[in-house]
Amino acid sequence: AVLKKRLVKLVVNFLFYFRTDEAEPIGALLLEHCKITKEEENVFSISFIEEPERKYCFECATEEQCQEWVEALRRASYEFLRRSLIFYRNEIQKMTGKDPLEQYGISEEARFQLGAHRQ
């Protein structure tokens, strides 16, 4: 496989990639239900749950950069954010006895319920 140099941008739960001299992205990867794997030195890969053998490989300039990307990408999904929200809400509720989401008027939303079965 040939390595092509790309500019890569993580925006919300999308990973955009550009040719280095172009303003419009060539493509994007939706980062939900995906697995970020640290491969050999400087390299990580993204694979998706419905097609695990297909790996999108990225080679970084340094190992440090590689680790940064892996960490950032693992936290990039909407589902991760949702889980964090539920976790913090639960912690605050345990400590104060109050639901911190009430002030935002979103405490009743199904998507934030504790113990909601989520993948």
Place this chain on the structure above:
Amino acid sequence: MKLNERSLAFYATCDSPADKSGFLYKRGERHTAYHRRWFVLKGNMLFYFEERDSREPVGVIVLEGCNVELCDSAESFAFAIRFGGSKSRTYVLAADSQAAMESWVKSLSRASFDYMRLVVRELEKQLQEMSRGLPGGCGGSQDAPGPWKPMPPGLEQCRERLPALPAVPPKENGCAVWNNVPGPERPPDTSGCGGHDEEGAPRPPPPLPPRRRVSNGGTASAGPAVAPSPSTFCRLHEQYSREVARLRQDWQQKRRGSQP
């Protein structure tokens, strides 16, 4: 622009529960006819299918950087998803009832990743502030400034838990003692453990810690039933400071010992 469409379609149709779903009328791009579609909201993605049981979505609207608002239309219960930028399309949708329209507008305007991230950051901040503030002290030493605090966190906790002693002037907090290498034992006197006299001019005490309100609901800081006297506190204080000084000495000796 290429998109990992297969993953997108998977996300749309997999078992994970949708945040909202239902039939909506969608106005066509070029022709103003409305088409009935099955809409599924998951995260910040609004998928739409031709039929409820279609295996693949016809399209998706990514709900970032958009405004969801009511709009004027011949169609009743209509609302629009508007994106900035001249090239961006405005999606006009219509519901079956006022209630359905309001529900969709509410859900869609809060669906963005940005919105979620804002809420999470707020909660994170609240939690951090609470951890630092609680006398439980679990998070208390996280941002300890400087190399080594002469006062153990347990003592901090002890001090915060004491209810206000009546009419105790600030210097009774036993301020200066723990800044010194423990010298001769200071017997508790009636005015408490002031950290002055022998050395001459009294040093200004540190400011009193802000009084914390004990919160309800069984958090750690329920006050003790009996208020300990100043002398008890001073004794504890002395005990701790001696122990700490001893440990420190040991540690320093070990360090010297291990140097080549």
